[in-house]
Amino acid sequence: MEYRRLGRAGVKVSTISLGSWLTYSKSIEDQTAIQCIHRAYELGINFFDTANVYNLGEAEKVVGRALQAFPRESYVLASKVFHPMGDGPNDRGLSRKHIMEQCHASLKRLGTDYIDLYQCHRYDPETPLDEVLRALDDLITQGKVLYVGVSEWTATQIADAVYTSRALNLDQIVSNQPMYNMLSRFIEHDVIPLCEREGIGQVVFSPLAQGVLTGKYRPGEQPPVGSRAADSEINYFIKQLFMQDRTLSAIQHLQALAAEGGYTLAQLALAWTLSQKNVSSAIIGASRPEQIEENVKASTIKLSAEVLQRIDSVLEGLVSYEKPNF
Numbered sequence: 001m002e003y004r005r006l007g008r009a010g011v012k013v014s015t016i017s018l019g020s021w022l023t024y025s026k027s028i029e030d031q032t033a034i035q036c037i038h039r040a041y042e043l044g045i046n047f048f049d050t051a052n053v054y055n056l057g058e059a060e061k062v063v064g065r066a067l068q069a070f071p072r073e074s075y076v077l078a079s080k081v082f083h084p085m086g087d088g089p090n091d092r093g094l095s096r097k098h099i100m101e102q103c104h105a106s107l108k109r110l111g112t113d114y115i116d117l118y119q120c121h122r123y124d125p126e127t128p129l130d131e132v133l134r135a136l137d138d139l140i141t142q143g144k145v146l147y148v149g150v151s152e153w154t155a156t157q158i159a160d161a162v163y164t165s166r167a168l169n170l171d172q173i174v175s176n177q178p179m180y181n182m183l184s185r186f187i188e189h190d191v192i193p194l195c196e197r198e199g200i201g202q203v204v205f206s207p208l209a210q211g212v213l214t215g216k217y218r219p220g221e222q223p224p225v226g227s228r229a230a231d232s233e234i235n236y237f238i239k240q241l242f243m244q245d246r247t248l249s250a251i252q253h254l255q256a257l258a259a260e261g262g263y264t265l266a267q268l269a270l271a272w273t274l275s276q277k278n279v280s281s282a283i284i285g286a287s288r289p290e291q292i293e294e295n296v297k298a299s300t301i302k303l304s305a306e307v308l309q310r311i312d313s314v315l316e317g318l319v320s321y322e323k324p325n326f
Contacts, residue, residue: 001014001044001045002015002300003015003046004280004281005201005280006174006193006203007173007174007199007201008200008201009198009201010146011076012158013046013203014044014046014281014299015046015279015281015299016036016045016280016286016296017045017047017203017281018037018040018049018283018285018286018292019048019049019051020049020051020063020285021059022043028268030062032287032288033063033066034062034065034066036287036288036291036292037066037067037082038066038069039289040271040292040296041070042297044296044299045292045296046075047078048063048075048076048077048078049062049079049205049283050063050078050110051119052079052083052085052106052187053080053081053082053083053110053121057109057261060079060109060110061109061110063110064109064111064253065111067112071133072112073316075232077202078108078115078118078131078149079106079117080118080119080151080177081098081099081102081103081106081119082094083110083121085105091126093126093127093211094120094123094127094135095131095135096131096132096134096135099132099135099139100138100139103115103145107144111203113141113143113144114144115144116145116146116147117145117147117174118134118139118148119148119175120149120150120151121152121153122152123152123153123157127212129160129161130164132311133165136171137170147171147174148171148174149175150173150175150186151176151177151178152178152179154191155193155194155224156191157244158194167176172198172199174199175186175201175322176191176195176200176202176203177202177205178191179203179204180205180206180207180269180270180276180279180326181204181209181213181272181273182269182272182319183213183247183272183315183318183319184206184209184242184319185287185320185321186321186322186323186324187317188276189281189321191323192276192277192278196212196277196278200278201278201280202279202280202281203274203280204281204283205283205319206283207269207282207283207284208266208270209242210242212247213251213253213254213266214264214266214269215254215266216242217248217251218252221260246318247318250315253314254268254269254311257314261301261302261307263297265295265297266294266295266298267294267297267298268298268301268303268311269298270282271301271302271303272311274298274299274305275308280284305309317319
């Protein structure tokens with residue numbers, strides 16, 4: 001396993017990290033989730049990502065129980081705040097009230113005294129930015145949070161946070177968590193250049209494009225039963241972004257390219273992501289330990305300039321540089 005610094009911070013995270021969105025305490029049994037987390041740890045993954053909103057706190061509970069088996073200092077634990085956790089007017093957003101209350105609730109669910117990386121899950125236009133940043137800084141001062149980051153913020157929003165924190169002498173954000181993969185590259189235009197300059201690392205989610213970059217979906221065929229694309233509750237996101245026949249046909253060519261190198265398409269997709277500028281870690285999801293075993297191998301794959309060029313040629317005209325609305 002390779003480890004990289006999280007942006008400018010001194011802490012090092014595994015280049016492959018394990019997330020819990022759409023899986024833990026929802027689509028798979030808790031015991032299987034715990035087995036996945038334990039196997040990930042055994043394989044060198046030290047970075048585990050969750051959020052309060054994932055199944056309204058239940059995912060945090062599973063992650064927390066699983067990680068109790070290991071020394072607290074041996075892993076980096078990330079969670080998030082923003083999305084609604086109740087029906088009240090203050091049960092959402094990034095107000096000081098919501099941030100503080102949800103951090104305390106996450107700590108209790110995770111069964112820990114501190115969260116290594118606490119992230120603003122989205123930008124909140126209804127709360128003054130200085131209020132958000134002061135609340136996060138206070139959590140750091142209190143020792144409840146070690147580092148702070150954001151997720152899916154625009155370059156302008158990240159820049160505002162950087163300059164406001166600097167002006168107020170507050171701890172600055174060290175990470176951004178955007179969607180990023182071979183097919184969706186919207187952060188390349190302005191987010192990555194800004195973050196490189198300011199020492200903010202990318203912790204990217206959906207590096208396999210919700211499973212599309214594993215090759216399991218084929219043009220003209222119905223999605224396999226039990227897959228995310230076959231689940232009517234969550235497939236809107238996948239279908240809108242990645243499930244066009246032209247894209248699925250191109251992915252079959254990528255699968256052949258991966259086979260030439262002696263690895264799977266998923267490994268190729270992860271290795272591509274880790275080869276890009278400013279990426280600290282790529283978050284994978286897993287419903288079986290075997291998936292983690294396959295994916296962690298991508299940490300050691302180094303793609304040549306020729307292979308990277310061939311990937312771009314295969315995907316020419318199919319890559320999106322527009323930020324999706326979700």
